[in-house]
Amino acid sequence: MAIRDRGKLKWRPASFMPEGFAMTRAMYKDQERQAKPILDEYQREEFDQQICYAMEFHLRLKLTIWHDGFLQEITGNVHYIDPIKRHLRVESKPGEIQRVDLDCVIGVVVVD
Numbered sequence: 001m002a003i004r005d006r007g008k009l010k011w012r013p014a015s016f017m018p019e020g021f022a023m024t025r026a027m028y029k030d031q032e033r034q035a036k037p038i039l040d041e042y043q044r045e046e047f048d049q050q051i052c053y054a055m056e057f058h059l060r061l062k063l064t065i066w067h068d069g070f071l072q073e074i075t076g077n078v079h080y081i082d083p084i085k086r087h088l089r090v091e092s093k094p095g096e097i098q099r100v101d102l103d104c105v106i107g108v109v110v111v112d
Helices: 007-011 017-031 041-056
Strands: 060-067 070-082 087-093 096-101 105-110
Touching: 041 060, 041 070, 041 105, 060 087, 070 096
Parallel strands: none
Antiparallel strands: 060 070, 060 105, 070 087, 087 096
């Protein structure tokens, strides 16, 4: 009696492998996270002054934003400051407005 073997089929990846790959990717992504920097009162005041200056003279800003452990950079013109909700509205491209939380801003540079 001959042994019936499945051949190469038994060596194919099991159905759990895609989830394992996704978990490995998530693990490496979590290792790159950074803690939110603590800003003192003077740095926040300087950021506010630079934002107001850029808004008054229609200059572009380069904002560094901490979001969920990662740093992002947004370059654009400040369209509006909402003091109640503590949001900035930044126009990065003509017609494209992004809302940025003021508490997440960790760096401001006037580009122009």
